[in-house]
Amino acid sequence: MIPSADDSHSSRSEKIVVQLGSRTIRGYLDSLPWDTVEELLSRAPHGSPESFRIRHLESNLVEEIPAGEIKAVFYVSSFEGDSDHKELHFHSRAPIVHGIWVRLQFLDGEVMEGIIYNSIRYLVDPGFFLLPTDPDGNNRLVYVRKSWLADYRVLGMRKL
Numbered sequence: 040m041i042p043s044a045d046d047s048h049s050s051r052s053e054k055i056v057v058q059l060g061s062r063t064i065r066g067y068l069d070s071l072p073w074d075t076v077e078e079l080l081s082r083a084p085h086g087s088p089e090s091f092r093i094r095h096l097e098s099n100l101v102e103e104i105p106a107g108e109i110k111a112v113f114y115v116s117s118f119e120g121d122s123d124h125k126e127l128h129f130h131s132r133a134p135i136v137h138g139i140w141v142r143l144q145f146l147d148g149e150v151m152e153g154i155i156y157n158s159i160r161y162l163v164d165p166g167f168f169l170l171p172t173d174p175d176g177n178n179r180l181v182y183v184r185k186s187w188l189a190d191y192r193v194l195g196m197r198k199l
Contacts, residue, residue, distance in 0.1 A: 054118060057093060058110040060147070065096040065118050106166070110145060110187040114180040140172070143183060144190035152194070153181065 052067040068091065091104045096118060138154040139161075145151075153169035161167035169181045185191075 052094070054115050055093070056113040056115055056118070057091065057104065058113070059104070059108050060110055064093055064102070064104070067094045067096070068092070068112070069094075106184070107186070109182075109184050110147075111184065112182040113178050114182075115177050116179055117177055138170070139196060140194040141169070142190075142192045142194055143169070143188055145187050146189045147187075148189075151178075151181065157196075 052069055055066060055068045057064040057066070088106050090106055091109065091112065092101055093104055094101050138157045140152070141155055142150065142152045151169065151171060152173070153171045155161050155167055155169055165186065166182055166184045169183050171178045171181060
């Protein structure tokens with residue numbers, strides 16, 4: 040998904056939770072460092088990833104997962120999360136990011152809102168990055184596979 044680190048850049052391990060329908064993997068994805076969504080997207084490869092190399096949290100085992108099997112990759116702040124947290128919608132403390140505000144519903148019924156970077160790639164690629172708008176949520180960023188979406192609605196535009 041994110042380019043592999045090379046000798047000219049240092050890499051960091053992102054905490055991720057990969058959802059594969061009935062299976063969930065917690066682990067790490069090595070990536071180039073990024074501070075903003077724009078920086079992440081400018082380094083993302085053109086075209087869709089074929090697979091993800093995930094280092095499992097529990098075993099340190101590295102598994103190559105075909106991208107077509109993935110529902111979403113959640114870049115998280117914590118592996119524990121907060122099961123009692125109720126996601127907020129249309130909150131005043133949402134991140135101010137230029138883009139399209141959308142609401143997604145996955146085939147399993149999960150609903151998310153977030154900002155999608157406004158480019159042609161979110162229309163033509165099989166997946167896209169979503170910046171969650173819930174300021175108190177555990178998800179920092181989500182890579183969503185469109186094949187797992189039951190509904191996709193544009194709620195509005197955000198401008199800086």
